Amino acid sequence: MNRDQGSHFTNPDYLGLLDRAEIKVSMDGKGQALDNVRTERFFRTLKYDLIYPQEFETPRQLRKGITEYIHEYNTYRPHSSIGDLCPLEAYNGREFCAA
Structure with a gap:
């Protein structure tokens, strides 16, 4: 799951939930909005x-x-x-x- 680095996406509880579901997390570096350009x-x-x-x-x-x-x-x-x-x-x- 590709996410930005907002506090709600870096919350340990949220990350633990994804880890338990075996979902790999990818976070963009600061200012990397191009990964979400279509959505934006x-x-x-x-x-x-x-x-x-x-x-x-x-x-x-x-x-x-x-x-x-x-x-x-x-x-x-x-x-x-x-x-x-x-x-x-x-x-x-x-x-x-x-x-």
Whole structure:
């Protein structure tokens, strides 16, 4: 499991849990965000496309908005990094996403 060096990931109880489950831990060095670049980029896009422009009144509305956004992001939104396919097309190897 690749993690950063935040205190919650270096907690001895947490590390012991992973060790007992025989999960090998890999921690990035300080400033090594490139290991998580896809995740970091997705969360940046989510924040700028959905969370910052809208005012959600309740956590339930926020969860609903995020669920709908992720569905649209994976099903309808073309991504230049995968040949302008949507992720679902790239994953399934066929074209069926609406542009």
